Amino acid sequence: MNLEAIVTQFGYPALVIGLFLEGETMLVLGAFMAHRGYLNLPLVILIGCIVAFTSDQFFFWMGRLKGNQFLETRPAWKPHVEKAKLLLGWNTNLLFLGIRFMYGLRTVLPFVIGMAKLDPKKFLVLDLIGAFIWALTYGLAGHVIGLLMTAIFEDVKEHELEIALGIILVGIGVWLYRRYADGLQKGAK
Numbered sequence: 001m002n003l004e005a006i007v008t009q010f011g012y013p014a015l016v017i018g019l020f021l022e023g024e025t026m027l028v029l030g031a032f033m034a035h036r037g038y039l040n041l042p043l044v045i046l047i048g049c050i051v052a053f054t055s056d057q058f059f060f061w062m063g064r065l066k067g068n069q070f071l072e073t074r075p076a077w078k079p080h081v082e083k084a085k086l087l088l089g090w091n092t093n094l095l096f097l098g099i100r101f102m103y104g105l106r107t108v109l110p111f112v113i114g115m116a117k118l119d120p121k122k123f124l125v126l127d128l129i130g131a132f133i134w135a136l137t138y139g140l141a142g143h144v145i146g147l148l149m150t151a152i153f154e155d156v157k158e159h160e161l162e163i164a165l166g167i168i169l170v171g172i173g174v175w176l177y178r179r180y181a182d183g184l185q186k187g188a189k
């Protein structure tokens with residue numbers, strides 16, 4: 001089975017699963033595959049938006065309904081919750097819109113917002129807009145990568161696997177860097 005057949009057959013389910021694991025990387029990769037004609041770019045962006053929004057809403061309602069009870073069983077979350085609580089003093093409109101862009105807090109922040117009993121309707125609307133902006137940003141980034149690769153390579157099809165692996169490796173590198181930087185911050189305290 002070649003890359004085209006694999007992406008055509010498993011692309012959308014793999015995108016959904018991948019978005020829960022490493023959203024930005026999977027969205028960029030999905031958009032690159034859409035640029036190549038194997039997936040549909042608006043659908044990739046829509047799926048990214050829906051998964052991001054659903055995830056945020058899940059953690060918001062978990063925080064709202066089971067916040068303290070959940071934290072008692074997850075002591076590792078407490079430092080992240082304390083960091084997220086500091087952000088509650090910000091402009092809530094910007095905070096709700098920007099959750100998806102706050103790496104390291106985008107699971108805990110909706111949880112804390114839910115615990116703080118902030119307006120669920122306002123959060124729902126602004127989070128949906130923010131999830132769309134996030135999905136559009138990374139979806140268009142993947143599309144731009146496709147355009148650049150088309151300009152660089154005479155036959156992009158010949159290099160698709162290497163480009164896809166490159167996107168994945170860059171995503172892993174960014175993830176590792178963020179983990180390392182978080183570890184340095186924790187060690188400095």
